[in-house]
Every structure is written in C-alpha cells, then in structure tokens.
Amino acid sequence: MSKKGKILVLVAPSGGGKTTMARRILDDFDQIRFSVSATTRPPRKGEKDGVNYHYISKEEFKEKIDNGDFLEWEEVYDGTLYGTLRKNVEKELEKGYFILLDIDVLGALNVKKIFEKDALAIFIQPPSIEILKERLQKRATDAQQDIQTRLERAKKEMAYANRFDHIIINDDLEKAYSQIKELVTNFIKQT
Numbered sequence: 001m002s003k004k005g006k007i008l009v010l011v012a013p014s015g016g017g018k019t020t021m022a023r024r025i026l027d028d029f030d031q032i033r034f035s036v037s038a039t040t041r042p043p044r045k046g047e048k049d050g051v052n053y054h055y056i057s058k059e060e061f062k063e064k065i066d067n068g069d070f071l072e073w074e075e076v077y078d079g080t081l082y083g084t085l086r087k088n089v090e091k092e093l094e095k096g097y098f099i100l101l102d103i104d105v106l107g108a109l110n111v112k113k114i115f116e117k118d119a120l121a122i123f124i125q126p127p128s129i130e131i132l133k134e135r136l137q138k139r140a141t142d143a144q145q146d147i148q149t150r151l152e153r154a155k156k157e158m159a160y161a162n163r164f165d166h167i168i169i170n171d172d173l174e175k176a177y178s179q180i181k182e183l184v185t186n187f188i189k190q191t
Contacts, residue, residue: 004096006098006115006120007118007119008032009108009111009121010180011103011121011123012170013132016126017176018102019102026100031098031188033099035085035088035102036088037054037084037101037103038053038061038070038085039053039055039083041080058081068086069087072084072107072110074103074107084101084111098187108164109121112165120165122166123166125169126171129155133147
C-alpha cells in the first residue's frame with residue numbers, strides 16, 4: 001500500500017450495535033486498522049490496556065489535550081474523558097491503511113470536518129429508544145441509573161444523525177451490517 005489511507009467513522013448510541021459492526025468490519029477488511037481510543041475510565045472486567053482502550057489518568061489526558069495530542073476528544077457521562085490519539089492515526093494513515101474510529105457523535109463530526117471527503121461517517125441508529133433500552137438491559141453491564149443516563153444521551157445523539165454521510169437503522173443485524181459493508185467497500189474502491 002503506497003497511497004495514504006482514509007478514515008472510517010462508526011457512531012451509535014450506547015447499545016446501538018457499533019462495537020459489533022466494528023468487529024465485523026475488521027474481520028472482513030484486511031486494509032482497515034482499528035484506532036484504540038484513550039480514556040480516563042477504569043477497565044471493565046476482561047478489558048486490556050492498548051487493546052480495548054489506552055487507560056490513562058485524568059491528569060495525563062488533560063496534559064495531552066494541552067499538547068494537541070488528540071484528533072478529537074470528549075467528556076461523556078460522569079466526567080469520563082475519551083479521545084483519539086492523533087499520532088497513532090497518522091502513523092497508520094501514512095502506511096496506507098484505512099483507520100476505523102469508534103467514537104462519539106461530536107468527535108465524529110470534528111473528524112469529518114478535518115478529513116472531509118477522506119472520511120466516511122456512518123451513524124448506526126437503533127429502531128427506537130424502547131428497543132435501545134431493552135438492549136442495554138440485556139447487556140447487563142450498567143446500573144439502572146446508568147442505563148437511564150445512556151438513554152438520555154442517545155436521544156441527544158440521534159438528533160445529529162442527519163449530519164452524517166449515511167444513517168443505517170439497526171433493526172436487523174445482518175441487514176444493517178450488509179449495508180455498512182457495502183458502504184465501506186465502495187469507499188475503499190474510491191481510493
């Protein structure tokens with residue numbers, strides 16, 4: 001690969017299917033690399049530093065903000081910080097890889113503004129808030145209050161959906177993934 005790579009951005013409310021879609025894309029496309037985000041939240045059971053996230057302290061995160069080390073960053077939920085390390089993305093782009101970002105709405109819009117036509121931004125939308133609530137409850141990783149917070153955030157995030165290149169309704173996993181895979185395939189062919 002000699003050409004510079006491009007950016008793929010997947011966005012969905014928590015429980016919207018973003019992580020499942022990202023895993024499948026990575027399995028199906030050899031030329032795509034996943035950008036591991038940095039966060040100040042502690043690892044969940046089974047998560048590994050450098051694989052799921054780069055786990056760093058709030059102090060280190062704020063220092064990286066001040067140094068301009070993030071392509072995008074955002075404070076979410078209970079004051080937890082998440083961000084995409086610029087150096088990691090640029091290194092892989094220079095190698096000609098496509099970089100998959102699994103980030104929040106505002107970060108995704110910032111990345112789209114920076115990379116413009118060299119970024120494909122896909123919003124994965126749940127069929128309804130009620131179905132999203134069921135998914136979050138079945139996942140059983142969050143307390144009831146956290147689920148409510150995630151649902152309130154999801155409503156706000158969904159208001160931005162029309163600012164993305166494509167909206168995919170995830171009411172049927174296979175159908176939604178097929179649509180995403182086609183969009184990604186076409187985006188890669190444009191290179």
